[in-house]
Amino acid sequence: MLLSEGESEVLREHVVPYRWGERSGRATVHLTNVRLVLEQPPRGRLLSSGVASTVLDLPLRNVSNASVGTVLRRARYVSLETNVGVVRLDVVDPPKFLAAFTAVRAGVRHPASPAPAPATLTIERHVVKVRCRHCGTLSDERHTRCESCGAPL
Numbered sequence: 001m002l003l004s005e006g007e008s009e010v011l012r013e014h015v016v017p018y019r020w021g022e023r024s025g026r027a028t029v030h031l032t033n034v035r036l037v038l039e040q041p042p043r044g045r046l047l048s049s050g051v052a053s054t055v056l057d058l059p060l061r062n063v064s065n066a067s068v069g070t071v072l073r074r075a076r077y078v079s080l081e082t083n084v085g086v087v088r089l090d091v092v093d094p095p096k097f098l099a100a101f102t103a104v105r106a107g108v109r110h111p112a113s114p115a116p117a118p119a120t121l122t123i124e125r126h127v128v129k130v131r132c133r134h135c136g137t138l139s140d141e142r143h144t145r146c147e148s149c150g151a152p153l
Ligand SMILES: [Zn+2]
Pocket: 132, 133, 134, 135, 136, 137, 146, 147, 148, 149, 150, 151
């Protein structure tokens, strides 16, 4: 999996069972500071290029809710409500995964939140306007003719 600039992997869990809508299987779960990625390991010798295939690449801001699911009163999986449906991950330690997920998601910068303002240098320039004697329009003093009627200024 390629990380983009400013992205760092927070948690990785190898080949855990997952279910996402109609899809299910085993995949490696990558949690970074901005997204959740499911990757299936390369399958078979014939097509073995060593390249994992991406099952799901989900920005964390697209997850509306995350919870731990229990089976027979034991924490067994993490359930994520997302914009593409519910994703269930049978991670080894669901509470630990949820805690990591919650912590990292709290740090996600919402796209609407303002980025720190860069230092700016403001150069002020005063433009002097002169009034046309014929039509009264204000023109830039650097012009030799009225911007409106063309009379000499
Ligand atoms: Zn004029």
